[in-house]
Amino acid sequence: MKRLNSLRLAEKWRSLFEPLRRTAFLTSDFELLYLKTESLADVGTLPQCAEVSQKYMQLQDGDIIVTSDPYSGGTVVSSPTLVIGIGNRTQKGVTAAEFLLASRITSLPRINDAKTIDEEGLRIPPTPFYIRGEPNVAIIEALRSHPLATKNFVEELEAEAKKLKLVRERVKLEITKEYMSRTALRQFLSESGKEFGRIIDELSVGVGTYELGISPNETIKVRAEIHEGQVFFDFTGTTAGQNVFMTDSATMGAAVGALISMLGKSIPINSGVLSKIDIKSPKGSLVNSAFPRPLYVGHTDGLSLLANAVTLALGRIDQKLAWAASGWSHCAMEIRFQNGRHVGIWMPVGTGATRKAPGIDCVHIWRRLALPDSIEDGEKQFPVQVTHIGFRSNSGGPGKYAGGRGVAATVKMIEDVEIAWNYLDALHKPEGVAGGKSGQGPEIVIHSIDGTKTSLPTRGRQKLRRGDMITILSPGGGGYGAPEEQPTQ
Amino acid sequence: MSWSIGLHFGEHFADVVAHQKDAIEQGLHKRRIFYSQMSPESALTQLFADLKVDTISKATIFTNWPLRIASSNLGGSAAMLMTAGFENWLEMSAPIVRREFNSSPSRHEMPIDRELILGVSERINAEGHIEKLVDEAELEFLAAKLEMHKIKTLAVCFMHSAKNNENEKRAKAYFEGKGFRVYVSSRCSPLEHQSDEKPRFWAATLSAYVAETFFSRLKKVQDALAPYTTEIFLGQHPIKEIIDGHISPLKTTHGYYDILADNLTRTSGLLYAGLEEFAFFPGYEKRNKTWPSPYGPVAIPHATHHLTRIQPLITLGSNFHSPIAFDEDGLTYDPGPMVFGRGLTPTFFDILALQSDLVPTLGITEKFSDRGRSRLAEQFSAYSRTLSDDSRLSGPDLATLLFNMATEMMTDEIRNWYLPNRFQIIGPLANVLAKPLQAEIIDDEFLPLKLAIREKGII
Numbered sequence: 051m052k053r054l055n056s057l058r059l060a061e062k063w064r065s066l067f068e069p070l071r072r073t074a075f076l077t078s079d080f081e082l083l084y085l086k087t088e089s090l091a092d093v094g095t096l097p098q099c100a101e102v103s104q105k106y107m108q109l110q111d112g113d114i115i116v117t118s119d120p121y122s123g124g125t126v127v128s129s130p131t132l133v134i135g136i137g138n139r140t141q142k143g144v145t146a147a148e149f150l151l152a153s154r155i156t157s158l159p160r161i162n163d164a165k166t167i168d169e170e171g172l173r174i175p176p177t178p179f180y181i182r183g184e185p186n187v188a189i190i191e192a193l194r195s196h197p198l199a200t201k202n203f204v205e206e207l208e209a210e211a212k213k214l215k216l217v218r219e220r221v222k223l224e225i226t227k228e229y230m231s232r233t234a235l236r237q238f239l240s241e242s243g244k245e246f247g248r249i250i251d252e253l254s255v256g257v258g259t260y261e262l263g264i265s266p267n268e269t270i271k272v273r274a275e276i277h278e279g280q281v282f283f284d285f286t287g288t289t290a291g292q293n294v295f296m297t298d299s300a301t302m303g304a305a306v307g308a309l310i311s312m313l314g315k316s317i318p319i320n321s322g323v324l325s326k327i328d329i330k331s332p333k334g335s336l337v338n339s340a341f342p343r344p345l346y347v348g349h350t351d352g353l354s355l356l357a358n359a360v361t362l363a364l365g366r367i368d369q370k371l372a373w374a375a376s377g378w379s380h381c382a383m384e385i386r387f388q389n390g391r392h393v394g395i396w397m398p399v400g401t402g403a404t405r406k407a408p409g410i411d412c413v414h415i416w417r418r419l420a421l422p423d424s425i426e427d428g429e430k431q432f433p434v435q436v437t438h439i440g441f442r443s444n445s446g447g448p449g450k451y452a453g454g455r456g457v458a459a460t461v462k463m464i465e466d467v468e469i470a471w472n473y474l475d476a477l478h479k480p481e482g483v484a485g486g487k488s489g490q491g492p493e494i495v496i497h498s499i500d501g502t503k504t505s506l507p508t509r510g511r512q513k514l515r516r517g518d519m520i521t522i523l524s525p526g527g528g529g530y531g532a533p534e535e536q537p538t539q
Numbered sequence: 540m541s542w543s544i545g546l547h548f549g550e551h552f553a554d555v556v557a558h559q560k561d562a563i564e565q566g567l568h569k570r571r572i573f574y575s576q577m578s579p580e581s582a583l584t585q586l587f588a589d590l591k592v593d594t595i596s597k598a599t600i601f602t603n604w605p606l607r608i609a610s611s612n613l614g615g616s617a618a619m620l621m622t623a624g625f626e627n628w629l630e631m632s633a634p635i636v637r638r639e640f641n642s643s644p645s646r647h648e649m650p651i652d653r654e655l656i657l658g659v660s661e662r663i664n665a666e667g668h669i670e671k672l673v674d675e676a677e678l679e680f681l682a683a684k685l686e687m688h689k690i691k692t693l694a695v696c697f698m699h700s701a702k703n704n705e706n707e708k709r710a711k712a713y714f715e716g717k718g719f720r721v722y723v724s725s726r727c728s729p730l731e732h733q734s735d736e737k738p739r740f741w742a743a744t745l746s747a748y749v750a751e752t753f754f755s756r757l758k759k760v761q762d763a764l765a766p767y768t769t770e771i772f773l774g775q776h777p778i779k780e781i782i783d784g785h786i787s788p789l790k791t792t793h794g795y796y797d798i799l800a801d802n803l804t805r806t807s808g809l810l811y812a813g814l815e816e817f818a819f820f821p822g823y824e825k826r827n828k829t830w831p832s833p834y835g836p837v838a839i840p841h842a843t844h845h846l847t848r849i850q851p852l853i854t855l856g857s858n859f860h861s862p863i864a865f866d867e868d869g870l871t872y873d874p875g876p877m878v879f880g881r882g883l884t885p886t887f888f889d890i891l892a893l894q895s896d897l898v899p900t901l902g903i904t905e906k907f908s909d910r911g912r913s914r915l916a917e918q919f920s921a922y923s924r925t926l927s928d929d930s931r932l933s934g935p936d937l938a939t940l941l942f943n944m945a946t947e948m949m950t951d952e953i954r955n956w957y958l959p960n961r962f963q964i965i966g967p968l969a970n971v972l973a974k975p976l977q978a979e980i981i982d983d984e985f986l987p988l989k990l991a992i993r994e995k996g997i998i
Binding site: 054060062242245404406416430 | 646947
């Protein structure tokens with residue numbers, strides 16, 4: 051019956067939180083009950099946003115906090131998070147939050163060569179957005195008139211707040227019921243922890259290490275250990291960042307997300323499961339950077355790279371888990387037009403092959419963000435023309451099973467523009483395993499109208515003329531096994 | 540005496556309403572056909588013999604076969620012509636099957652072979668100006684290639700064709716002249732889909748993909764009706780226009796649900812509790828522009844409805860939380876639920892079969908087998924032993940618990956689409972679900988078909 055009760059709770063939350071795309075549901079003492087993510091960073095940062103908001107604001111029922119500060123638990127400044135307090139028990143006129151519900155908005159980020167977090171966009175520390183169900187007019191007006199606020203920023207926040215308030219009403223009806231009692235929730239988390247422990251127990255025991263060089267002086271080191279139903283990740287030895295920076299909660303999310311991805315089962319992420327995972331990310335290293343380091347590249351391409359390091363280390367412990375590296379650079383680029391508008395480009399990548407199957411062509415392996423991707427719409431809105439987009443030939447690493455292919459896309463400018471780009475390359479290409487070869491790394495090339503061809507470095511900005519073309523080549527995944535073992539078709 | 544016939548074909552069941560003209564209520568006959576025991580065309584022939592039908596003034600057919608064929612990968616060989624440079628575009632834009640991160644993300648298998656997706660050197664720009672006119676010499680080469688592959692049906696998907704479809708029209712005229720059946724994206728989609736090309740392209744592509752299989756099934760039904768009538772309609776379209784390729788098969792596929800929504804849900808919500816599908820219609824939102832296919836949105840305008848997570852044949856398996864849980868996928872009626880005697884995996888339908896309110900349901904309960912019932916009882920007994928820890932749980936208790944959980948899940952889910960507490964429910968499984976869902980039952984599961992063949996005196 052305990053397990054049927056767990057099932058009932060899991061299904062209940064799935065239905066209740068269906069209207070929210072990126073969400074975390076916690077008790078007010080920070081037991082994570084339910085998590086729905088769209089990026090690796092969400093895994094660690096969504097609960098962290100709720101926790102930081104509660105610590106500093108002591109939420110009451112109906113309070114909504116807004117934050118977009120990665121150093122207060124957020125991910126990137128373009129993705130603000132709202133946290134609502136939910137409670138039913140009123141004492142001395144105060145209805146303290148018994149539960150916290152966080153929800154994150156996906157907005158288009160700005161791509162630039164920022165040196166600090168504040169150059170990446172509007173960073174909002176945890177701030178009251180609604181107080182006891184009523185809008186905080188002063189803050190809303192301040193956000194609306196802020197020069198860094200994007201168009202419709204406040205409207206998007208208000209639309210999300212409306213959804214949160216509706217979900218809160220429904221949650222309030224449930225939390226008085228027996229199956230949502232503290233005892234029942236503790237039992238739910240305990241059962242989750244036990245089940246996850248059983249899954250970990252099926253893996254080989256041991257230690258695996260991996261070192262991934264980003265630049266000559268920038269390295270991620272990970273030591274993974276599986277032992278007695280527990281998994282431990284230690285990033286000791288990782289250098290300080292020079293170009294790539296991450297917060298510890300984002301690092302935690304990438305490590306947990308990568309581990310769960312490899313287990314091949316639908317595993318919920320809650321405090322019971324997390325009790326079986328321990329992570330050490332030394333302060334000052336690039337996996338636990340301090341304010342005011344810029345975080346966009348670290349919290350996008352950097353987390354994909356870190357997830358690869360984790361999966362490659364785990365694959366060294368248990369061959370069943372072996373998974374070649376997937377492409378990590380999404381070749382983020384922004385095109386700025388003469389009328390002041392801009393458009394962002396992010397490319398999917400090829401995934402690494404596994405022991406059982408080739409990699410997959412052209413996916414956002416660690417992201418499920420719903421961003422627009424219509425060619426006709428892009429061409430109608432902006433003076434550009436896409437002349438080609440398709441799988442990038444030979445970008446997947448050869449192997450018994452080949453890595454997935456990245457994307458090759460070419461865009462022609464219809465007017466003079468400025469482009470800015472910022473992506474992560476590493477010292478090595480996406481690595482194959484068990485004899486498989488590496489996939490191709492990322493590349494961006496400018497074909498000028500005068501016939502010259504220029505390969506771009508990993509970050510910068512440049513003016514382009516009407517008729518110039520950009521070709522973006524996103525990385526492929528590594529292969530698995532020796533190419534000569536490839537099964538005949 | 541002349542008859543009006545309404546037919547609703549599902550994947551495994553067909554509902555038939557036959558109305559004898561000039562007769563009143565007693566002239567109305569209803570029947571449910573289960574294909575596993577008899578093909579639709581044989582069942583129709585037998586029905587007409589039973590009723591002594593000699594002439595039919597009009598037969599109106601509804602079916603979602605095109606959607607079923609598309610989502611089950613049962614279509615025939617077809618090709619796609621795409622603006623050169625974008626041959627991979629639909630495949631690379633298709634959604635990932637599982638939302639959770641995993642080491643082997645996958646997409647639904649593409650309906651068209653990669654080697655049959657052919658680029659055409661043409662281009663319309665965003666303003667609708669022709670930058671490169673389609674070249675007949677190139678089309679001639681492509682036609683030869685398609686003939687070599689024995690392809691007879693193709694989709695034409697050119698960029699910005701909703702703005703200017705001159706190149707698509709030229710390609711269509713050329714290939715139709717060569718005897719191909721051609722679906723062009725600009726005609727498969729209404730104008731409001733101009734903002735994103737993919738739903739339009741998918742509409743043309745899936746039309747081409749399902750055409751062969753769909754028409755082969757439809758032809759058998761047409762043949763069974765032919766001795767009685769030539770007035771055969773698929774929804775509101777004459778069947779001939781569809782088989783001749785003038786109308787996309789996808790345009791006809793939501794006809795039954797359109798009737799439900801148009802007639803029953805103007806101010807309230809409605810749950811259709813069918814044998815093959817549960818769908819909820821929120822009354823406040825009448826039309827949807829796209830169908831959320833496994834390949835991504837497809838431009839098929841239809842009555843807005845949501846498929847519930849709990850479906851009639853959703854299977855029971857294990858998940859992280861429990862050794863018995865509702866899976867994400869389901870079975871079909873071949874082999875069907877355990878209670879029918881051939882299936883080996885329990886389904887939600889089996890749980891329903893154990894509820895007394897299900898009995899009797901026309902054309903269903905007589906299909907239950909004793910062997911199936913006994914295997915089902917054993918299965919639930921085994922599950923209950925697995926789940927019992929500190930408390931004793933019998934097999935029937937477990938079935939009741941799961942039934943309650945499923946209806947609670949449906950209620951919670953419906954609340955995401957429709958806030959008022961009360962809604963209506965219709966369909967063959969409405970009886971068993973109405974009470975736990977606190978829904979108001981429309982006690983005539985054949986009402987949509989009766990509305991479709993609306994004749995004075997029968998409604």
